[in-house]
Amino acid sequence: MQFDFFPSRTLTLYLAKMFVTRILAVLVMLVLVLMMLDLLSTSGDILAAPGNGQGELLTYVGLRLPQLIARFLPYSVLLATLIMLVGLNQNSEVIAMKAAGLSAHQVLAPLFLTAGLIALMSFAFNERVVTRANATLKAWETVEFGPVPAASDVRANVFVNDGRNVLTAGAVAGTGAAMAMREVTWYGRTPDGMIVEQVRAPRATFASPGWRLEDARRFTVQDAGARDVPELVVGEGITPENIELAQVDPDTLSFWDLSEAIDRYEDAGRRTSELRARWWHKLSGPLAALLMPLLGSVAAFGLARSGQLFFRALVGMALGFAYFVVDNAALAMGNFGGYPPFLAAWAPFLLFVLIGETVLIRTEE
Template sequence: MNGFFPSRTISLYMARMFLVRTFGILAALVIVLQALDLLSESGKILAVAGNGDPEVWRYASLRAPQIVARFLPFSVLLGTILTLITMNQNSEIIALKAAGLSAHQVLAPLIVASLGVAGVSFTFNERVVARATATLSQWQKVNYGPLPIDRGDRTNVWVRSGDDLIEVDQIRGRGDAAQLGGITLYDRIDGRLTAIVTAPRGTREGDGWRIAPAKRFDVASGRVTQLESIVVAQGVRPDQFTLASVDADGLTFGALDEAIGDLEESGRPTKALEGALWHKLSGPLSSVLMPLLGAVAAFGIARSGKLFVRAVIGMALGFAYFVADNFALAMGNLGAYPPFLAAWAPFLLFLLIGEAVLLRTEE
């Protein structure tokens, strides 16, 4: 054995064992959690007229990627601990250390494999999870009714224009090219509703929005008036519709970065979204931490009876990271932590903790 890694055969053996256990645990978790989730949601889905088994399977296909993304780091942690416990019990760790390998060299194949898992996780989040989350969010907003066709559209947006309230069912495009669908204008004077104007579509015109064909319901008289087209919402900018509610989980890294730029240009707060943007990088990379945090289960003599305790310590370190990560994100959303710190502080902190534990006990 030479270099930083064990021999090629041993490295592939350890990486294969680690990946098989990791994705086996992930598959079991997804099956169990998806079944439990369907128990609570299938009733709501089937309560909608016209929904049946295809809609239940559609929900499962949209929910499963979210479960995979959330529990992949947990699976890496458990896969690491199970792999290292097995090697410890079979005296394989002892053989590697007797050959002159350090603790870091023993863990190197697992860390490289976890880097690959992190890359797969990031790609999966970008290509699958973001799209599934956006689609499921739209479907849930209409209570599992007809699924919106354009998955890139924003739905159910409310905007205030002076005393008036404007509800838009769907927005397509951005900037002056934005198109509104299903507009409802609640015309109010001094907080009192005087009329309701509805129209199926609207486009940008000047500093307002032309909607057509419009229909006006007068609250006082109860009379409905048909209008050709009218300009409403004077002074309402396109970004007030398109950026009214930015769902960070439903956007890819590039799309979220672009939305943050648009929000900054319009002078709106972006700290919480910046934290979510950074977390799209630090989240997948948390898989790289798991071999380090679970390494305590690899070392020590198996027959000493303390192997189970070491495994529990490894799990405790891993779960403490997830608690700290969620806490930091919550503090970032409240504005207590800067966005970069909220996303990266737990990762860097537990990287140092894992290194300290490994150096203290084994190096």
């Protein structure tokens, strides 16, 4: 028996290249199919905006593709693992490797190495590409696919209180005194919470103090009348700092930016368990790619002629998809405060590492 964790250099490169090609093939297939279906359902809304055409459709594709790649990369690793290992089993290559003295873990070692590199690239891709695409796309959807927001720090669907009154904005861009809002709505309310007026405006800027609504339309409940107001200042108790703390979307922030946002929330005495769970998940999420070869390894071993190969492949697929279900459920529990943030992000990964190792050792080692 060989005692090195990795097999020979030739065998390691052979398995790694085979694994990478299958991951890419499955990922391209999934992303292209899902992108076409998504574009078919969304293209009508995009083209409905005045002035939009083929260029805006391509812009949407460019913003949506990173989301699909990030979401379905772990699934691609799982399916590529099953396709590859079933093929190796059917061609008796796994039997040849075990006859040469390799253990099950040594057979899977090149897959773990490749999946680990993919997990690192996935983390970097999420940080540098996906978060920015999420921020721009959400802001673009908020303005119903109108002019594409140029700011990179756009936040969508902001809601903030000014005492009993409420200010909402479809999109907010900029920081400090240069902050500007789009699709703004101001609700004036009585002390008992009844709305007495509503003001809508396409744009608002910081008036220091308050927010200057431009080209607004004001509706008052008392006389059920509406009239145009060229300019109106509201929300004098709301500062740009309040806006920045009003909503933090973890999907649009990088790991380090989200860490800073959590610190600001804690300094302000705000609840941070949901953000902290998503912060931990930015680390544990990409590691799902590292877990897939272990969960799918049950398809690699056992005699193909025994008639159980298809069943083993189904078991590997079931384990992989069960992980995604448990991971989403745990993260939801963390968002509601049912689990501590660290447990919500890491418990599914650690649980399925133990399950995968137990299945592998009990059946093959």
